[in-house]
Amino acid sequence: MRWFIFILFYLVLSWYAFQSVRTLTRINWIHYSYIVLSLVILGSFIYQFAFLSEQSRLMTPARSYAFGFLLTFIVSSLCVIPFLFGEDLYRLGAGVYNKFFGQGQSFTVLSRRKFISTIALGIAAIPFTSLLYGMYKGKYNFRVLRYTLHFDDLPDAFDGYRITQISDIHSGSFDNKSKIEYAVDLVNEQESDVILFTGDMVNNEAREMLPWKDTFSKLTARDGKFSVLGNHDYGDYISWSSPEEKTKNLDQLKDLQKEMGFDLLLNENRYLEKDGERIALIGVENWGAGGFKKAGDLGKAASGIQKDDFKILMSHDPSHWENQVIQDDYHYHLTLSGHTHGMQFGIEIPGLIKWSPVKWRYKYWAGIYEELGQYINVNRGFGYLAYPGRVGIWPEITVIELKKKELA
CATH class of the missing domain: 3.60.21.10 (Metallo-dependent phosphatases)
Incomplete structure (x- = not known):
């Protein structure tokens, strides 16, 4: 049950954060790369901590990296969410306003704005690059x-x-x-x-x-x-x-x-x-x-x-x-x-x-x-x-x- 809740949380978080990528660019291979990367990170973590849990009790380097990449992806995605959620509240409010106070307008949700997604992804890039650097160089920076x-x-x-x-x-x-x-x-x-x-x-x-x-x-x-x-x-x-x-x-x-x-x-x-x-x-x-x-x-x-x-x-x-x-x-x-x-x-x-x-x-x-x-x-x-x-x-x-x- 805990694994189900975690996987559901991860997929919803990844899908929501993906909206910023989809707004910023229409290039399909970038979209597919994001989706594949998010699934590979999730699959690696599940494999290391669920399927291998009975075979090894050690916190091996492979397990550490599986956790590290998962952490990097989740933290970066969480940095995007407040921007998208705030924009979604605005979009919903604008749609409701137009429905009831506009001059005969129907309920319409505004499109996402590129500059919001640009800011969100720019902020997310800070923990993303920092955590990757920490794994590549920082851990042995004595x-x-x-x-x-x-x-x-x-x-x-x-x-x-x-x-x-x-x-x-x-x-x-x-x-x-x-x-x-x-x-x-x-x-x-x-x-x-x-x-x-x-x-x-x-x-x-x-x-x-x-x-x-x-x-x-x-x-x-x-x-x-x-x-x-x-x-x-x-x-x-x-x-x-x-x-x-x-x-x-x-x-x-x-x-x-x-x-x-x-x-x-x-x-x-x-x-x-x-x-x-x-x-x-x-x-x-x-x-x-x-x-x-x-x-x-x-x-x-x-x-x-x-x-x-x-x-x-x-x-x-x-x-x-x-x-x-x-x-x-x-x-x-x-x-x-x-x-x-x-x-x-x-x-x-x-x-x-x-x-x-x-x-x-x-x-x-x-x-x-x-x-x-x-x-x-x-x-x-x-x-x-x-x-x-x-x-x-x-x-x-x-x-x-x-x-x-x-x-x-």
């Missing part, structure tokens, strides 16, 4: 974002300490090995003291990481690389033949991370030491508000950590920081999160605008925030999920330098 944070209680030995954070790899979505190798090399070029990965290594299954295991094994930092789990790493979003199979999948992912050289922190902590001084690194399992998995245990993760230690917390979902971390008795100097992806869509012009629809869901959704003398960085994500692209919110490699605040 950016290195650098921040310097000052703390008055940072141990002297860690003045100038550099952290590289990556998050949300979503390896099951990748389709270009050379681009990923370039990004891994870019991480290593930062020559940071430590690499911290804040969750969502896969979309659902551990096997998604197998083709990329050797590539991510090349990540290196002087003090090692550490990781935590994200909500997608638990395999909660697909069906399993048994609870044992699901548990085995998670164990395989944990083993894979170890084989790649990551120290996976499962509600645990480590000390990073330098010149006789140390800072605490705490990693919690996923904790998310709004129906997301709450496996994180901050108290357990910080067990053995002293209250006056300088603390860095790795927690995948920034809602954890908002709901638990900020008000905790322990002062967590810096929290590193990801999860939001910046919705993979938005507008960012440094110093002028920073906007994405995801801001309506997450208060802290991208970049550095400060509350009660504590910082969080929400990484925009290394990979992508579902829509195989990024528009305006580019894949991110974060480099954070810790600095000792000079006393006045």
Whole structure:
């Protein structure tokens, strides 16, 4: 029934949007091309998500592209509809007026005007080209974002300490090995003291990481690389033949991370030491508000950590920081999160605008925030999920330098 409603919605939307094309040109091959394209996009989506649903649970690149092209077509069509609908109301009103107030005129609906369809298609071309660009180029348009944070209680030995954070790899979505190798090399070029990965290594299954295991094994930092789990790493979003199979999948992912050289922190902590001084690194399992998995245990993760230690917390979902971390008795100097992806869509012009629809869901959704003398960085994500692209919110490699605040 859901498929029937969706197909009906898509066909009606496509037919209505097609009226602008038909108004603008009478060339038949353009009309036929539009119709064939809309049907091919619909057929591809149905094939990938209906007919292959039992054969594969993975969000493969083919499925991502099927969804991406469908999304592009629907969003572009929706941009056309308000113009056509507004014109249709005018045409209907004019026809009624002529019928009852015209001098003997019959009810006649005016023809569509070309300039309205031209404007509608011109507006629709903006999301159409943007979303296609996001799939072609944007998803691998890696950016290195650098921040310097000052703390008055940072141990002297860690003045100038550099952290590289990556998050949300979503390896099951990748389709270009050379681009990923370039990004891994870019991480290593930062020559940071430590690499911290804040969750969502896969979309659902551990096997998604197998083709990329050797590539991510090349990540290196002087003090090692550490990781935590994200909500997608638990395999909660697909069906399993048994609870044992699901548990085995998670164990395989944990083993894979170890084989790649990551120290996976499962509600645990480590000390990073330098010149006789140390800072605490705490990693919690996923904790998310709004129906997301709450496996994180901050108290357990910080067990053995002293209250006056300088603390860095790795927690995948920034809602954890908002709901638990900020008000905790322990002062967590810096929290590193990801999860939001910046919705993979938005507008960012440094110093002028920073906007994405995801801001309506997450208060802290991208970049550095400060509350009660504590910082969080929400990484925009290394990979992508579902829509195989990024528009305006580019894949991110974060480099954070810790600095000792000079006393006045």
